[in-house]
Every structure is written in structure tokens, then in C-alpha cells.
Amino acid sequence: MSAPARSGIGASPRKRDGAELLTGRARFLDDHRPEGLLHAAVVRSEIAHGRIRSVDTTAASAAPGVVLVLTGEQAARHAGPVPYFIDPAARGGNRTDIRCLQVDKVVYAGQPVAAVVAHTREQAQAAARLVRVDHEVLPHVLDAHDALAPDAPRLYDDWPGNVVMHNRYGTGDPDARLAEADVVVSGEVRIARSTTAPIEPRGYLASWQGDTLTMHASCQNPHQLRWMLATALGVDEGHIRVVTAKIGGSFGLKMQGYPEETLVALLSKLAGAPVKWVEDRRETLLAGAREQTHRFRVGALADGRITGLVNEIVADIGALTAQAGWAMPNMSATTQPSGYRIPDCRIELDIVVTNKPPNSAARGFGKDAAHLVMERAMDLVARELGLDPADVRRRNFVPAGEFPYRTSTGLNIDSGDFHGLLDKTLDTVDYPGVRRRQAELREHGRYLGVGLGFELTPESSDSPGTFVSGFDTTTVRMSVTGMVTVLTGVTSPGGGNDTGIAQIVADELGIPLAWVELVQGDTDRCPNGFGNFSGRSMVVGGGSATLAARDVRAKLVAVGRLLLGAGEVEVRAGMVCGDGRELPVPEVARALLTRAFAIGDIEPVLESTRAYKPGNINHVPDEFGRIQPYPTYSSSLHAAVVDVDAETGKVTLLDYVMAHDCGTMINPALVEGQARGAVAMGLGSALSEQLRFDADGRLLSDRFKSYLVPRAGDLPLLRMVHQVTPSPFTMHGNKGAGEAGVGGAQAAVANAVEDALAPFGVTVRSLPLTPPAVLALIDEVRP
């Protein structure tokens, strides 16, 4: 390929909606205000566990502006259970019916039990506070380990316990490897509950015309939402249109399966008017993103090679949800042993419910925890053997020549060069220089630390029989004017895949970027698709757009050949060229679409709809029962340099480097934007973010003064270095680039803090490393 055009693949044209966003003209969900709009508020359980005896709506119904008050019992007459995004039963687990409003039992504080519709949001919220729920309070359990006890309170009466499912992953004989090893290192990682924090919270706006529902939603997966609404409400799918407005961040939180989706549609139907609900920040913060404990043992040879891994995971998902979030811990298991050649692994996973709000899908999707565990294991082995942590990684990486490489848990890593990433990271962060400075500062009682974190990020997943789909569909349509409309099944959470897809289409068609318009997130306009998750948008959205664009280009070439009377014809910069002559693309388009009979034997359509299925996905279980659900594996190597104040426990990030390999970059600026966001999310969960509950299970950290996301001043410049190892299994060699950074950042920080405090001999066992937590670590070993 020649040097990239300024706007083609590999260039970084500005985000298409940048000006709109910066000048406040972008229309988000809350900007849609149809005539006669009513507003909903959700009444949430104030207790963590109990039976609902009665719901008294008298005062709320009489409150000013109130149009409708709905209880769970009433809602159940109109709507069935919310269907699962990923049904646990399909994976051999326990399930329960998820209702839009609870009918007889609540299992977490914050669970929807009633709803109010009023003329204004304030009226709805004021009335919601007047709904009285009479409960029989049941004992609750907030900790997953407690929930595993035989006499623990049960969330779901018909389950044998509180375990959604138990799974075992891995092959080989890790016990034998551990028995033969020169050293066996054990460790623990407790990951506290953190969450996503999109600037725009979730929200829905439902309006009915007769028996047809239009649903505006701040969500990631409009087609899946349409199906779920159709199923829950018993409405034909063809009578539902879902439109996802401009989205202010998703991060997995806005994959659907929430009670409020069905609820808002139902409220609108019962009220006979458009109804909108936008959640409060304290409602957004109810959703967790991750919370689990890992206990692990690894065996290693004296040279640092790790020969076996055993890991027991207890994942606390809160209450069960129809959203995809409950399934994340599976990926914590299967993403081990990451990019390391450890054929003998056993990973035991218990996914456990507790009386806390559900975990929702979140960037990282459980994969982040795998990296934290593996990277802690690398550092612990290095410490035990007196080796440099970088060398231990070097000795264990799958070498660049061995791809595709199948891991013990079954993932088939498409490509990579992990040693190359390590070299780039160490160079960029000036590893020897940092070590020298560390030694000098220690003389003065200052504690500098450097930590490494490798991350292997499986992306663009496919889960058979679910709506986690590894393909997607795009239509490319050229009009008679030569302008192109791209209608795609992938949606943009704000990250800019619309720009990337437009770049691909313009490049493939040979036309200026400005001629391409993108349409996303409208089930009436876009082909059937699956939206946004798992770093899939450029892999499958870009791939399908490529195929469709190539079809249209082929048509332009055919018509151009005819019109120019040329043998060889190409399209570039908006011109169809051949034999030294050229015609503008719009003229060629107009010729085909207005003089079809004169042109003759060419079918007069400048439109193609194509689906793209990347390679490397394999759902036929092998002899160990392993499947291979990901086409691509991005990789990255992170280095964090920290200063730890040993008197207060405060960790200050001094430098941060990420060497990143997502194969071909369609738009490097957008890749970096995604990576910086993911790293910031990882750093937040590593250092300050934690959802805290009181003893009764009520959320305490319900605002940004108590749930502490990092601000600009908390972060150093996040330095990015790129390595390009194209995937052999995707259209352009690109790999997912939406998630990489969460786990790598967590691991790099955990290792850096432990490294900084090496003179004390502390061992990091939990995140976040808040100042009180770090000081406690020091106190624990201080003589």
C-alpha cells in the first residue's frame, strides 16, 4: 500500500461530529422533547432483601402533576419478563425472571418496585418519594464469600444456593507442574466494586402511535433492544422502531437488559403519551462493573519460566441481571493465562449473587481481572527468584513466531509480538533510568516505583445463540448525485467509529471523505446488526462496509469502462479514470441511475448490503470442550511510574507508557482516544474508584464527591507507542481497539506500588490502592 491519503485508512481526520459536539448542537436523548411529553421516575427498594407485602400509591397518585403510578403487580399484567442478553440457562446456569418492576420480592436496595409518570420530572420524583412499600424484611448477604455459606440467605428461593454457575477452565496437569516446580508462588487479588461513569447517563423515551412504538434510547444495541421490547411487551418486532440518539459514552453500561427499558415503553403505552426517563447519577452509580477475588498459585523454574497455574475465582455480580454484565467473570477465567506460554492451567470460577445491585457490562468485560492476576503472578515470581520483572515476562511470552497460538483455556491468539511491546515500553519509559532514580530517591526516604502490565485483549466476540454477535452488516448506497449513505448495524458510543467507517468507505470507493454520510442506530433505516461492544465496530462494521463499498466500486468501474471505452478503469479522488480520460463519480452514478436502458447490461443499482464474518472464530468444542469466540487479540504493555508517600499512603502517578498493538490502525487518533480512556478507567479503579455500601446494602458512594473518578490533574500525560502486527483474520488487519488498557493499567499500578514499597516488603493484594489502603499495607509490615 502506498502512503495513506490524508483521510484514508491510517490517517486521522477529525471526528465527523466534533464541531457539533463542541458547539453543543449534538442532540442527545434528553434533547428530544416531543409535544405532550411526560416524565417518569422510578421508585426503588430501600431495603436489600425482602418480600413486598403491599405498595401504597395513594399519596403519590394525588400529588401534583401525576398522571400514572404503576406497581409491579400492575406491570406484570401488561409485560412479561425482560429477556436475557445472555441467558444463564443456555450456559447451564441458574436463572430467574427479571421483571420491569418487582412483584413480590426485592433482592437489592435500588431495585425498581414502582414508577410514577407526571408532567415534569420534578413532579414525578416528588411523587415517587410518596410511594410507600411495606416489606417483610429478609436477612441479606452482601459478600460473595458469605453468600457461598450453606446457611446464607438465598436471593432466589428456587435455586440450590447463590451460585449462578460454577465452571472450570484449562488443560494439562497444573498440580503436577506445581509439584515439580523450583518455586511455587501464591497470591491473592481482591478487586473492589467499581463502575463505569459515562457523562450521559442511561435514558429512554417511548412514544406510541397506535400499536407502533418508537423508542429513543441511550443504548448500545438498538436491534437487540427492539427484540427484547417485542418479547417483553408481546408486540410484533416490526411495530417497534429503536433510535439511539447521539450517545455520551457507553462503556458496556448501555448494553440493554434493564428493567427501565420495558418499563418506559409500558408507561408510555398506559399513559397514552410520550414518556421519558433519564436516570440520575445516583442511579447510574448503582450499576457495578467488577468485583471479584482471585486466589492463585503458580509454579516456576529457577530461570523464571512459569510451568503451571491454578486460580480460584469468586465473582460477586450482585443480583442477577438480564443485561450482559453477569457473564463477565467467565472472561476473567478464559483470558488467563493471557499471552504467556503456560499449557498447564486450571481456573475454577464461581459466579455468585449477593444483595447488591447487579454488575452491568463494562469495558474490559472481565478480561481486565485476568491481566491483574497474571501480572501480579509475574511480579511475585520475579520477587521470589530475585529476577527483574521485565525478564520474567520476556521468558514467558508466547514468541512472535508461534501464532496463531492456542492457550490452555482455548483462546486462539491470532498474532502479536509481545517481546516487541516490552522492548518499546522499556525504552520509552527509560527503565534503567527509572531504576537509577529509584535507588537515589530511596537514599532520601522517597519511594519511587515502576510497574509493568501486559494485556492481551480478546475482541469482537461471538457467543452462539445469543446477541453477542461476531459479525455485522452494512449497506453502502450511492445516490444519483454520487453522494454515499452508509447504513451500518454497529453504533457509536461516542468513540468515533462513524469517522473510521466513513474513512474506509471513502478509501474503498475512491471518493472524498466529505461525500460519505453515516447512519447508525436506527432499526428502521439500518440493516440488522448488533451495535457496539467488544471492540467490534471497526472489525465487523469496518469489514462489512468494506465489502459493500467494494461492490459499489465494482459497479462504478463497470459503468466507467463502458462510458470511457477503456479496458482498465480505476476510481480515485472522486473520478473514474481510464485510458487517460476521466469522469466524475457523480456523472457515472447519474448515468447508471438515469440511463439504465441505454447503458444496457448492468443492473442499475449502486447499493450493496454485506455482512462480514472475520476468521478465527470456532464454536465446535475441541477434545477439551474449548471454543474460540474471538477473531482478534490486541495486545499492549503498560508501564506506570509512581511515587508513594509512605507517611500518608498516597500514590502519585509520575509517568505512564502504553505500547499498543491493535494491528492496522484505521484512525490512529481515535485509537489513542479509546486507549487513553481505557487506561484512565483502569487507573481510576486501581487508585480511587470504589462503590461502597452500608451494612444494610444501601449505596453510599452515590455521587462524584464520594465515587472518585480521576480528574485531569490526577493523571500524567498518558504516553502512547504503537506497534502494528496485523491480524491475518480481519479485513484490514485491524484488531479491536475499544477496551485495551483497563487491565493493563490496573496491573501496572499494582506492581508499581509494590515496587515502590519494596524496602518495606509489602505485598499488594487488593484494589483500589487508596491512601488508607496503602498505609494499611505499610503498617502491616512495619516493625
Add this chain to the structure above:
Amino acid sequence: MRFTRPPDLDGVTTALAGGDALVVGGGTMVVPELTHGRVDPPAVVDLSHAGLDGLTRAGGWVVGAMVTYTALERADVPLLSRVARGITGGPQIRNRGTAGGSASYANPSSDVPACLVALDARLRLASVRGVREVAAAEFFLGAFRTVREPDEVLTEILLSDVDGKIGYLKFKLVEGSWPIVTAATVARPTAVRVVLGGAAAVPVAVELDPPPAGTTDPAWRAHVASVVERGIDEAGGGWDDVLAPGGYRRRIAPVIAARSVADALGEVTA
């Protein structure tokens, strides 16, 4: 809910006479509470038009209750101007938030209360019953509790000139967090007074010996720890909230105090 925005102080005291009103100054604390329905007072009195935003140099300083952090930032009021520049939340908060409001709200995790105690400020309270002045050290009764009666309004903060070196240190978990422990120091040749904020439910004032061998001297640090810990215990123990347990605040308070003294004495730290 009755809402009034009186044009002068008499109007304010009249509106407050019933003793059932919530006073709104800059509103950065109470407006979110009102918005979320966490407080539901029968009356709200807005001070924004009452002419309480004067900031005057008169011997010391007279800081009107409605003087914003932004106004303080641009002035040269001992300690308070410096504190105002470090208030979390950016210009939007500093343009609205007031030192008087922070004092009246008496959130243990805030900068202003301990600073006022360190400055030996006097707080002037007005009501239809008259005007009184209270020393800052007497003003704060507990977390979110002051001696202000429900029919009173804080009108002015009175500051005398400070005859010592001033130091200040604020410890936060991250940029966005409330202060966890603050320490305001006034160092005089023979005595060093440090007032800690955030450490306990109310500001904790301690008198320290001047450090004979620098603020990192272990012996002096031990002295600071014992005095500070005793002070916190006498004030009811470390303040505990969702951000940090009381034990942690009590643990780091001597460190923050010592660093604040170092700041006052102009010690250069590594």
C-alpha cells in the same frame, strides 16, 4: 415552600424570624440537597441580593458572608485567599461558593472552618433579636452543627492581622475528593499553633513547640503526634465518612500538621 430573596439584611432577619428557613448562600451545598429532595424545608431564604458581599480592609479584614471564593482569590486576605485558590470544583464552584457558607454549613471535610479558627476569626450573627459576635473557636459545635440559631444569619467574618508566619496544607485522596485532613499553621517564634480540619467533627487546634531541628526531626514528630492525637481524641476522635475512616485521619493528621508547619517556616522539602 416559601422562597424569599430579601433586598437587605433587615429583610433577611425578618424572613428568618420564624426559625424554619433554610439559608442559601452560594448554594453549592444546599441546592444539590434540595434538588435531590434530601432536604425539604418549609422556607428558603436566598442571601444573594442582601448586600452581604463586601470585602473590606479595616484594620484586619471584614469578609461579608456572600464573598465568593473567586473574590477571595483576587484579594490578599491572609490564608483565605490562598485557600480559595485551592477549592475543588473549578471556576463554577468558586464563582458561587462562599467562605461564609462553608463556615455556616460546617462540613468537617471542608477547608474554611479550621482556617477561621487558625485566624482567630470572629463571626457576626444577626437576627431580629440583635447582633452578636462569636469566636471561630466557639462557633463549630459538631459535624454540620454551629452555634447559629435557626433565626440567625452569618453576616460577616472579622479577621485581625496575623502576627506570625502562615502555613497551609490540604490532603485529598484525589483531585475530586473532599479534603481529608487540612492543617493551617500560624507560627510565632515561641509557639506554633496548628488547626486541623477534617480530622475530627470540628476543627482541632493544637499548640506545638517550635521544631528545634527541623520538621522532619523524629523527636519533634513524636511530639506532634502525641499532641495532635490527643487533640483529635478530645474532639471526639477521627471523623469517619465514606471517603476515609476516622482512624486513617487520626493517623495522618500529625503528618499533615508537621508539613503545614514546614510550609509556614519556609522549609524546603525534597
